[in-house]
Each structure stands twice: as structure tokens, then as C-alpha cells.
Amino acid sequence: MRRPVAIDNSLDASVPIDSIDCLSEPIRSALRSTGVETLFPVQATSVPLVLASHRYSWTRPRDFAVCAATGSGKTLAYLLPALQLLAACKTVALRCIIVLPVRDLAMQVHQVCLRLLAALSEGAADSDGCRRQIRCQLLVGERSLEKERHQLVRLMSDGSYRPLADLVICTPGRLADHLLNCPGLSLARLRMLIIDEADRVMAEQKQDWFGLLERLLDKPMPHPSIHSWLHAKPPHLQKLLLSATLTHNPELLQRFRLHNPLLLTATAESDKELEVSAAPGRLSEFFVQLKPSQKPLFVIHLVLGLGRSRVLCFTNSRESAHRLASLITLFADPRVTCEAVSARLPVPKRARILRRFSTGQLSVLVCSDSMARGMDLPSVDAVVCYDRPASLRTYVHRAGRTARAGRAGAAYTLLERREVLHFRRMLSAGGRQVREVRLHGSKTKRYEARYQTALNRLHEEQKAGESASEDQSKDQNKKTSMKKRKTKEDKSKEVDD
Numbered sequence: 001m002r003r004p005v006a007i008d009n010s011l012d013a014s015v016p017i018d019s020i021d022c023l024s025e026p027i028r029s030a031l032r033s034t035g036v037e038t039l040f041p042v043q044a045t046s047v048p049l050v051l052a053s054h055r056y057s058w059t060r061p062r063d064f065a066v067c068a069a070t071g072s073g074k075t076l077a078y079l080l081p082a083l084q085l086l087a088a089c090k091t092v093a094l095r096c097i098i099v100l101p102v103r104d105l106a107m108q109v110h111q112v113c114l115r116l117l118a119a120l121s122e123g124a125a126d127s128d129g130c131r132r133q134i135r136c137q138l139l140v141g142e143r144s145l146e147k148e149r150h151q152l153v154r155l156m157s158d159g160s161y162r163p164l165a166d167l168v169i170c171t172p173g174r175l176a177d178h179l180l181n182c183p184g185l186s187l188a189r190l191r192m193l194i195i196d197e198a199d200r201v202m203a204e205q206k207q208d209w210f211g212l213l214e215r216l217l218d219k220p221m222p223h224p225s226i227h228s229w230l231h232a233k234p235p236h237l238q239k240l241l242l243s244a245t246l247t248h249n250p251e252l253l254q255r256f257r258l259h260n261p262l263l264l265t266a267t268a269e270s271d272k273e274l275e276v277s278a279a280p281g282r283l284s285e286f287f288v289q290l291k292p293s294q295k296p297l298f299v300i301h302l303v304l305g306l307g308r309s310r311v312l313c314f315t316n317s318r319e320s321a322h323r324l325a326s327l328i329t330l331f332a333d334p335r336v337t338c339e340a341v342s343a344r345l346p347v348p349k350r351a352r353i354l355r356r357f358s359t360g361q362l363s364v365l366v367c368s369d370s371m372a373r374g375m376d377l378p379s380v381d382a383v384v385c386y387d388r389p390a391s392l393r394t395y396v397h398r399a400g401r402t403a404r405a406g407r408a409g410a411a412y413t414l415l416e417r418r419e420v421l422h423f424r425r426m427l428s429a430g431g432r433q434v435r436e437v438r439l440h441g442s443k444t445k446r447y448e449a450r451y452q453t454a455l456n457r458l459h460e461e462q463k464a465g466e467s468a469s470e471d472q473s474k475d476q477n478k479k480t481s482m483k484k485r486k487t488k489e490d491k492s493k494e495v496d497d
């Protein structure tokens with residue numbers, strides 16, 4: 001890869017949108033009406049470069065890899081050039097695909113995109129009103145494959161297919177489903193493939209979606225229209241890869257067959273295998289050494305003693321998440337409200353819990369690493385790595401749920417003594433500064449008795465639960481052996497008869 005372009009890690013280097021000449025006026029006014037007055041450094045660096053790479057339609061635009069801090073605004077860094085390019089196209093055709101590793105993230109980016117598109121079409125109504133609306137579809141498996149397919153293409157009476165989407169936001173698995181099962185889907189006009197959280201998407205390679213996509217790229221349109229004859233030569237596809245932890249390893253990146261790639265980076269330290277973006281400017285990072293039994297007490301102390309009002313806790317297992325949430329609930333202090341959320345919960349329930357946390361009705365949300373990537377929850381003022389993160393990547397994404405968009409935040413990692421050395425080494429390899437804070441007994445004394453009561457109640461509830469399930473399985477065993485005996489008796493009766 002050529003010499004990387006540096007991205008300023010400080011939001012003080014943000015640039016007023018009016019000074020970004022390459023942005024069209026409709027996009028600028030859409031930004032203004034969604035409350036964006038300046039472009040963050042990652043946006044001010046990448047938007048002009050990406051747009052410039054499309055200046056001449058006869059040359060193939062180069063590809064980009066963007067590595068910038070969590071919460072630094074990478075979403076707009078790719079949405080803005082994509083929307084500007086799409087707005088200039090007169091006809092509907094699938095021209096841009098945005099791939100995100102999980103459904104929740106795709107839904108979040110879809111929301112950001114819809115807000116911008118609504119502002120764009122309002123602007124069009126105010127001016128000449130003749131601009132075509134960009135059509136964006138979300139494909140994450142929320143609806144049946146059939147229903148999603150009807151959002152992508154329409155079968156016409158002459159047997160041809162009419163494209164219905166300019167832009168698709170999807171997960172890799174769902175994209176593969178459509179590439180395999182949607183007969184009218186044509187990629188002949190595809191100009192941009194954007195892969196957010198690219199390192200994660202790359203690691204999973206679900207259903208070889210990228211191989212499928214490449215094979216379909218070369219396929220001609222199923223039923224050529226006059227339009228497709230006029231534009232017979234397929235446009236060049238540009239790829240944009242983004243993450244806060246993006247590898248610089250050319251071999252790994254070449255899996256996406258990048259063309260003349262340019263790396264835009266705000267990295268902490270140069271490492272060939274793993275590039276970790278510099279930490280967000282106003283993130284303070286701490287670790288606390290304590291016994292496992294003290295961990296819930298520390299979380300309670302964060303809210304009651306240190307005044308953190310929105311705390312996001314990451315555990316390594318669902319059991320650990322539910323145990324912590326139950327314990328905090330049994331602590332029964334109205335100032336510390338807590339729930340656990342996991343990817344297994346039905347989408348509406350998960351959305352309800354996230355809304356309660358975002359609106360301040362919950363002070364502590366416990367979750368697994370499925371929430372660590374990309375989720376943009378407003379005003380999280382502290383992240384707690386309740387269980388030790390397995391890797392630097394995991395840590396960076398967990399900690400990155402706070403201190404977003406220039407706000408202040410703190411990340412606390414709770415460690416047992418034997419874990420401290422490994423953790424400190426792991427962080428210093430990523431150029432991160434982490435300080436130790438101590439949990440003094442004098443500070444937690446006032447809620448210790450109540451905590452002990454909650455702990456005892458939790459043990460009792462667990463015991464009651466265990467013996468109930470033991471009874472249940474005994475009953476079950478009894479029923480099964482009775483059934484077996486009966487069938488045996490019936491059989492021997494049949495033989496006697």
C-alpha cells in the first residue's frame with residue numbers, strides 16, 4: 001500500500017461544511033438540517049479524496065482503507081460521497097452496497113441514511129423539486145427473503161426486471177442470500193462497495209458473499225433494456241473499507257482485491273498485522289484490580305459514588321450478564337436501574353431496552369460483545385469491561401462506546417490480580433495509556449450491607465431455581481420411565497394375546 005494519509009485525531013481539526021468545495025449544495029443543506037455544521041477530520045479527509053477519485057468516468061477509481069478512532073464519524077465519511085454520487089444519477093439502478101457485520105449496526109446506518117435522504121428530498125421540494133429521490137433498502141432478514149426481494153426488483157409484464165434500489169444496506173449473510181436467490185438482481189451498474197467494520201466482516205467471510213458478488217459483477221443484465229445497451233460497459237467498482245481496528249497487512253487486505261488502495265489512518269502505533277486507531281481524544285482509560293465478588297459493587301459505586309449516570313457493562317457470557325443484572329436489581333436502589341441485553345432477545349424487546357437506556361431510564365446496561373462494534377448509543381459516560389477483553393480489538397471497540405463525537409468518557413476494566421500484567425502489555429502494544437484506580441473499602445462501606453443482602457437473596461434465588469429445575473427433571477424422568485414401563489406392558493400384553 002502507498003504512503004498512508006494521516007487523519008487528525010482531534011475533533012478541534014473539524015472543518016466547516018462550507019469550506020468543503022467538493023460537497024454539493026443539496027448535500028450541505030441536508031447536513032445543516034440534520035444539525036451538522038462541520039465535518040470531523042475523518043470526513044474532511046476522506047470525502048474530497050473519494051469524490052475526486054470519481055472525477056473521470058473513464059478511469060478506474062482507486063480503493064480506500066480508512067482506520068480512524070471509534071466515534072470519530074466514519075459513517076458520514078462514506079455516506080456523504082456515496083449519496084452525492086447517487087444523487088447525480090438519473091435512473092434507478094443498484095449502484096452502491098454497504099455491508100455491515102451485524103443486523104443492529106446495519107439498522108443504525110440505515111436510520112442515519114434515511115435521515116439524510118429525508119433532508120435531501122425536503123431540500124429538493126424547496127428548490128426546483130425535480131431531483132430524483134435516492135432509493136435505499138435495508139436487507140437484514142427482518143422480513144422474509146421474498147418480501148425483501150420485492151424491494152429490490154420488480155418483474156415486468158415483458159419478463160424483464162426493473163431495479164427498485166440505488167443503495168442497499170445489508171449484512172453479509174443476507175446479501176449472499178439475495179445474490180443466490182434474486183433472479184433479476186443485477187450488479188452491472190454497481191459503483192461502490194462499502195464494508196464497515198471491515199476487519200470483522202473479513203474475519204467471518206459469511207457464505208463467501210464476496211466471491212459471489214465478484215462472480216455476479218461480470219454477469220450481463222438478465223434482460224437488457226435500451227438503457228443498458230446505451231451504457232454497455234460496466235462502471236468500475238470502487239471499494240471502501242473502514243474500521244477502528246483495520247489491518248495493514250497487504251495479504252489480508254488483498255482478499256478484497258483492492259485496486260491502487262490508499263490508506264487513511266489515525267493510528268496509534270505502526271504494526272504490520274494489526275492497526276489500532278488512536279484512542280478517542282477525551283477517553284480516559286483505567287483498570288481496577290479486585291476480587292470477583294467485588295465487581296458488582298464497583299459497578300454500583302460508579303453510579304452512586306462517582307455519579308456516572310449511563311454505564312455500559314460488557315461481560316464475556318450471557319450467564320454473567322444476567323447474573324450481574326439480577327444482582328443490581330436485587331440491590332433495589334431506585335438510582336441504579338439495570339437490565340441485560342443480548343443478541344438472542346427478540347428485536348422489539350432489544351430495541352425497547354436500548355431505548356430505555358438511551359433515554360436515561362436505565363443507568364446500567366449489561367451486554368455482550370455483539371454490542372461492542374459500531375453501536376452509537378447516546379451519552380454513555382462510562383464503559384465497564386466487567387470481564388477481561390479477550391483481545392486488543394475487543395477492548396478498543398468496547399471502550400469506543402463512550403467518548404464519542406468529541407464527548408468525554410471513561411473506560412474501566414475490572415481485573416483479578418493474575419490478569420493485570422497481560423492486560424497492561426496488551427494495551428501498551430496498542431499504544432494505549434491505562435491508569436490504575438483503587439476501590440477503597442471506605443468509599444463503598446455505606447452500601448456494603450445492602451449489597452450483601454442482595455448477594456444472599458441472589459444465592460437463595462439461584463438455589464431455589466436449581467432445586468426447582470431438579471424437581472422438574474425428576475418429574476420428567478419419572479414420567480418417562482412410567483411411559484416406558486407402560487409401553488413394555490402393552491407390548492407384552494400384545495404378545496400374550
Ligand SMILES: Nc1ncnc2c1ncn2[C@@H]1O[C@H](COP(=O)(O)OP(=O)(O)OP(=O)(O)O)[C@@H](O)[C@H]1O
Nearest residue numbers: 036038039040070071072073074075244374376405
Ligand atoms: N460532522 C459531525 N458533526 C456532528 N456530529 C457528528 C458528525 N459526524 C458524526 N457525528 C456523530 O458522531 C457519532 C459517532 O459517529 P459514527 O457512529 O459515524 O462513528 P464511527 O467512527 O463509525 O464509530 P465506530 O468505530 O464506533 O463505529 C454519531 O452520534 C454521529 O451522529
